[in-house]
Amino acid sequence: MDTKTLFDMHKIMLGNEVIMTYSGYMSQALLTSIASVLRQQIEQDHLSRKVMRNIFSVFVEQYENVVRYSDDQIEEEGKDDIRYGIMAISKKDDSYILNCGNVIRSEERVNILRNRLESLKKMSEDDLKAFYKKKLRSETEEGSKGAGVGLIEIARKSSEFEFDFIDLEDGTSFFLLKSILK
């Protein structure tokens, strides 16, 4: 990539009021640093504690979702897995928009995730709360390295959310999730 392209990317990000973006391999250790920078940054905006905590919370859950489930990963014995993903946080008017994306290889997992997100989208606030509590109490699902409640947390803390699965040429899918926080 030449410098001109990089500058074009920079302009696109400025135009979209992007306050933070990351593209590349992600690890749990990296989250520690990025989270602290993000927190410092959103503290400048003098938001209520609730909004600030919700932004931070959706960011952490989105990040952990990529780190746990992206199928583009490098495994090395004795080291933590690193997985490839993209993240972008931007502002629009009074809202914050948090995006994340990663590759998912299996069609089956795409379908499971799609169904899960579609059903979360239909739930009312009370339904989400009840489902969240139920999930907090249930055993961790197979193949789920986290608590399996991250997506519900994202749905609860976002004012609205959208998702998409884009078919890639190699037969895999690229999963995208967008949360809007007001």
Next chain:
Amino acid sequence: MDNIDIKSGERSPSIMCDWQKATMEIKGESFPENVTEFYGPVLASMDNFFKSNKNINFTCTFHLLYFNSSSAKVLMRIFDMFEEFTKSNMHKIKVFWKVDEEDDNMRELGEEFAEDIENIQFEIINK
């Protein structure tokens, strides 16, 4: 049994357990890199303590600034453990959910846990 004295990290809370005094305090941020690794030994010690004693007046104070969903799962496990041992081993367990002044959001998060609690005393207090 050895007391627990875990210092807080950037992403993990401090945890203090004094078994003699029957007190426990969890304070700070909670989104550890590996939740099971971090909380596992603490939960095991708690389980062991509650199981091998009866009729203890136990106090547990939470003063959290942020917790992620994996940590929420641990919190729920702790409250369920309190409920269980209140019944099976006649312990009297009191939970203080400390919130900073004007932190209505953390108060709400505490209230959500309190809704499901039946046999333990759950009190939200301002710092």
